[in-house]
Amino acid sequence: MRAVEPRRHKGTDVKLIIATIKPFKLEEVREALTSQGVRGMMVTEIKGFGSQSGHTEIYRGAEYAVNFVPKVKLEIVVPEGLAEQVVATIARTARTDKIGDGKIFVLDVESALRVRTGEINDDAL
Amino acid sequence: MTNWKTPLRGLAPLACLMAGPAFAQEAAEAAEPAALEAGIAAATDTAFILNTLLFLIGGFLVFWMAAGFAMLEAGLVRSKNVAMQCMKNVALFSLAGIMYYLIGYNLMYPLGNWSIGSDETGGYIGAFGVAVMEAVGIGRDAADDYGYAATSGDFFFQLMFAATTASIVSGTLAERIKLWPFLIFTIVLTGLIYPIQASWKWGGGFLDSQWGFLDFAGSTVVHSVGGWAALAGALVLGARAGKFKDGRVIPMPGSNLALATLGTFILWMGWFGFNGASQLAMGTVGDVADIGRIFANTNAAAAGGAVAALVFTQLLYKKPDITMVLNGALAGLVSITAEPLTPTLGAATLIGAVGGVIVVFAVPMLDRMKIDDVVGAIPVHLFCGIWGTIAVLFTNPDATLAGQIVPIVIVGVFTFVVSLVVWMVLKAVMGIRVGEEAEVTGLDMAELGMEAYPDFTPS
Numbered sequence: 001m002r003a004v005e006p007r008r009h010k011g012t013d014v015k016l017i018i019a020t021i022k023p024f025k026l027e028e029v030r031e032a033l034t035s036q037g038v039r040g041m042m043v044t045e046i047k048g049f050g051s052q053s054g055h056t057e058i059y060r061g062a063e064y065a066v067n068f069v070p071k072v073k074l075e076i077v078v079p080e081g082l083a084e085q086v087v088a089t090i091a092r093t094a095r096t097d098k099i100g101d102g103k104i105f106v107l108d109v110e111s112a113l114r115v116r117t118g119e120i121n122d123d124a125l
Numbered sequence: 126m127t128n129w130k131t132p133l134r135g136l137a138p139l140a141c142l143m144a145g146p147a148f149a150q151e152a153a154e155a156a157e158p159a160a161l162e163a164g165i166a167a168a169t170d171t172a173f174i175l176n177t178l179l180f181l182i183g184g185f186l187v188f189w190m191a192a193g194f195a196m197l198e199a200g201l202v203r204s205k206n207v208a209m210q211c212m213k214n215v216a217l218f219s220l221a222g223i224m225y226y227l228i229g230y231n232l233m234y235p236l237g238n239w240s241i242g243s244d245e246t247g248g249y250i251g252a253f254g255v256a257v258m259e260a261v262g263i264g265r266d267a268a269d270d271y272g273y274a275a276t277s278g279d280f281f282f283q284l285m286f287a288a289t290t291a292s293i294v295s296g297t298l299a300e301r302i303k304l305w306p307f308l309i310f311t312i313v314l315t316g317l318i319y320p321i322q323a324s325w326k327w328g329g330g331f332l333d334s335q336w337g338f339l340d341f342a343g344s345t346v347v348h349s350v351g352g353w354a355a356l357a358g359a360l361v362l363g364a365r366a367g368k369f370k371d372g373r374v375i376p377m378p379g380s381n382l383a384l385a386t387l388g389t390f391i392l393w394m395g396w397f398g399f400n401g402a403s404q405l406a407m408g409t410v411g412d413v414a415d416i417g418r419i420f421a422n423t424n425a426a427a428a429g430g431a432v433a434a435l436v437f438t439q440l441l442y443k444k445p446d447i448t449m450v451l452n453g454a455l456a457g458l459v460s461i462t463a464e465p466l467t468p469t470l471g472a473a474t475l476i477g478a479v480g481g482v483i484v485v486f487a488v489p490m491l492d493r494m495k496i497d498d499v500v501g502a503i504p505v506h507l508f509c510g511i512w513g514t515i516a517v518l519f520t521n522p523d524a525t526l527a528g529q530i531v532p533i534v535i536v537g538v539f540t541f542v543v544s545l546v547v548w549m550v551l552k553a554v555m556g557i558r559v560g561e562e563a564e565v566t567g568l569d570m571a572e573l574g575m576e577a578y579p580d581f582t583p584s
Contacts, residue, residue: 060501061441061449061489062375062376064375
């Protein structure tokens with residue numbers, strides 16, 4: 001009989017949510033998340049494309065394709081219980097109903113650690 | 126000339142008072158020659174002082190154009206090349222000053238002591254020797270040219286023009302040229318090429334005496350010379366890696382358009398000194414009114430060029446291009462430089478506007494010819510330099526067609542050919558282009574080992 005160990009390590013209680021949103025939505029999303037109990041996030045300015053295609057511009061008479069559109073990437077690590085709520089909040093506040101609104105991904109986090117105190121996993125958040 | 130009799134008439138009654146009423150008539154007549162001389166000396170002193178002052182003010186205004194070039198170029202190159210562009214600008218400016226002192230000034234202004242040629246039959250090569258200013262604390266008797274201005278002021282002013290010529294070249298060749306070969310070229314340009322051709326016109330050489338060539342502040346002598354040297358360099362150096370691919374032109378947008386704009390306004394301001402002080406005199410009512418005309422016309426031409434570029438890029442590309450509007454303003458300035466005095470304000474505006482239109486079409490034209498000019502210096506300084514020199518015919522009755530065209534060609538051939546030879550020798554002896562990897566990494570890191578913006582940029 002094969003023993004299938006249920007994955008009940010403390011680490012699986014932590015999720016990483018990666019979301020790309022339109023830059024002007026950042027403040028709105030941040031405010032909505034912090035009011036829901038999210039205590040931290042990482043923000044990066046990125047360029048990207050999805051179904052929102054690029055366009056052409058002209059610089060000194062020469063045409064060039066602008067393939068990438070500026071976006072903001074959020075990386076938020078939360079306890080599992082909060083994850084669904086966070087995803088819904090981001091989706092609700094970041095939506096503009098136009099293409100290029102972005103995507104949200106949820107990943108499992110193997111472990112987490114707070115540098116100052118050494119607390120791990122749920123306690124690190 | 127100033128009316129020196131006015132102070133004289135005022136002095137005569139004073140002489141009468143001192144001599145006593147009995148001898149008033151005789152005393153006044155005896156005092157007249159001395160007072161007359163004093164009056165003339167005071168007036169000539171004043172003219173000397175004001176002329177020299179004009180050179181000092183004009184000189185530091187043209188100096189300020191170096192900051193303009195540096196910021197314009199820094200703003201139009203990519204971030205990874207900004208520090209290098211700044212380095213080139215500071216270094217070339219400093220070298221220009223040294224070369225002009227060592228060789229350039231006397232080569233350009235032999236004051237009749239031509240090594241080859243003469244004032245009467247045409248001067249070709251000027252005098253050799255370092256520049257020497259008048260001694261400290263001279264009186265009017267010790268002035269080199271009492272009827273003109275202090276040599277110190279004249280040298281200071283003219284040196285700035287040599288430096289400006291060298292600045293023009295650095296923009297075109299940005300982002301792929303090695304520092305030291307570029308600086309060596311600068312040394313040759315400011316020590317020999319510029320002073321020799323400038324002597325032919327401003328030094329009283331053959332273009333002036335035999336052809337009646339008119340170039341007030343240097344559309345040909347400064348701007349086209351810089352442009353020809355830049356063109357020769359661009360041809361020998363080649364385009365930036367990845368600039369022309371599969372028959373397409375790949376834009377490489379500048380890193381800081383705010384700096385580029387600041388640089389353009391700085392150049393615009395410096396140009397008031399560049400054109401204004403080329404009046405070379407401020408000691409009379411006529412002179413100072415002329416300088417006012419020159420300032421106003423210079424501004425009008427810049428405005429005409431900027432608006433022309435604004436309108437034409439809007440029409441051609443559906444969106445106006447700020448970098449072209451900046452080029453347009455400079456094009457207007459270069460265009461009026463050959464004759465900023467005689468035009469009316471309207472004519473100056475139109476002359477500048479034509480310059481603006483020229484650059485709008487010349488920039489993509491150079492791209493199609495696979496000549497990579499990073500900042501548009503060739504359209505602005507060479508093409509508009511030629512246009513400006515021709516435009517003299519429209520507003521100055523003393524200009525002749527041959528007298529304008531032939532010198533344009535002579536200066537062009539001389540500058541282009543000598544520059545081409547120097548660039549080719551430098552390429553053969555030491556190579557003028559950085560390696561491919563260095564070009565991709567950026568000259569700042571590869572050639573200088575530092576970055577203009579080393580931190581993570583704050584958003």
